Amino acid sequence: MTVESVNQLPSDQEFYLFQQLILQRLGIFLPLQKKALLTNRLWKRLRECDLTTYEDYYNFIVGKKGEAELHLAMELITTNETYFFREQKHFDYLEQSILPNFKSGKKLRVWSAAASTGEEPYSIAMLLADKCQTEWELECSDVNKTVIEQARRAIYPNARIQNIPRNYLHRFCRKGIGPQDGFVRVTQDLRDKVNFFTLNLNQSFPDLGKFDLVFLRNVLIYFENDTKAKVLDRIANMLNPNGVLFVGHSESLHGVTQRFAPIKPAIYRLV
Ligand SMILES: C[S@@+](CC[C@H](N)C(=O)[O-])C[C@H]1O[C@@H](n2cnc3c(N)ncnc32)[C@H](O)[C@@H]1O
Numbered sequence: 223m224t225v226e227s228v229n230q231l232p233s234d235q236e237f238y239l240f241q242q243l244i245l246q247r248l249g250i251f252l253p254l255q256k257k258a259l260l261t262n263r264l265w266k267r268l269r270e271c272d273l274t275t276y277e278d279y280y281n282f283i284v285g286k287k288g289e290a291e292l293h294l295a296m297e298l299i300t301t302n303e304t305y306f307f308r309e310q311k312h313f314d315y316l317e318q319s320i321l322p323n324f325k326s327g328k329k330l331r332v333w334s335a336a337a338s339t340g341e342e343p344y345s346i347a348m349l350l351a352d353k354c355q356t357e358w359e360l361e362c363s364d365v366n367k368t369v370i371e372q373a374r375r376a377i378y379p380n381a382r383i384q385n386i387p388r389n390y391l392h393r394f395c396r397k398g399i400g401p402q403d404g405f406v407r408v409t410q411d412l413r414d415k416v417n418f419f420t421l422n423l424n425q426s427f428p429d430l431g432k433f434d435l436v437f438l439r440n441v442l443i444y445f446e447n448d449t450k451a452k453v454l455d456r457i458a459n460m461l462n463p464n465g466v467l468f469v470g471h472s473e474s475l476h477g478v479t480q481r482f483a484p485i486k487p488a489i490y491r492l493v
């Protein structure tokens with residue numbers, strides 16, 4: 223199978239090699255119908271590596287010298303779509319129902335566990351900086367090193383900041399000038415409050431301490447049920463009693479785990 227044309231798909235056999243690898247590494251199950259997606263994400267990279275078949279590329283990335291390339295391939299495969307204040311109802315719930323009831327004197331610990339390029343964590347951070355009466359801490363992770371580096375830089379094109387409330391834009395973002403015209407950067411003060419690191423949800427977690435809130439949004443959707451259950455179990459072990467979990471609005475925990483009870487759509491409490 224050559225990759226001279228964009229449309230050339232891997233054979234079923236080649237696809238299955240990648241399917242197993244992605245499942246093993248990321249916990250993401252790509253059904254056969256996603257062959258075109260795999261091709262779109264990888265064909266250019268094959269050419270850059272001067273390889274002509276998907277099988278050769280597979281052998282390269284699982285081989286002794288392939289570790290760095292394997293990371294890169296996994297990064298190409300993950301979907302990083304995100305935006306500021308996505309799923310506004312979660313932010314309303316946080317502001318109206320969680321923050322007013324959180325015991326003062328205690329530090330609120332929050333984890334954004336599929337942080338992507340930072341829009342989710344900085345949205346949370348803006349709200350906490352504005353409304354949280356107690357000390358707070360925000361830990362943020364993603365399997366993809368490249369998006370974590372982007373998140374740390376915290377520079378966003380103007381086209382991506384429309385959902386940020388105007389007063390938050392004034393307070394927490396600075397307009398770029400010169401070559402940075404058309405971009406904003408999250409203020410140093412807010413950046414300093416947020417900690418980013420890489421973490422694969424599909425592997426055992428390091429000791430991060432216990433959290434009060436976990437945002438695990440729009441990532442479970444890529445996992446098959448068995449992986450979902452294992453990830454949710456690990457997350458449950460990281461939560462304080464009464465801890466709250468936010469998932470994406472198209473993700474349900476129904477039939478997957480008994481460790482969480484629904485409070486509102488896409489919001490769960492540790493049982
Ligand atoms: C669609 S984005 C969601 C971003 C954000 N949570 C939101 O809702 O806007 C999914 C993120 O999950 C990350 N991801 C995928 N598999 C992962 C894994 N096994 N461990 C950690 N993060 C993973 C991807 O790298 C990507 O950044």
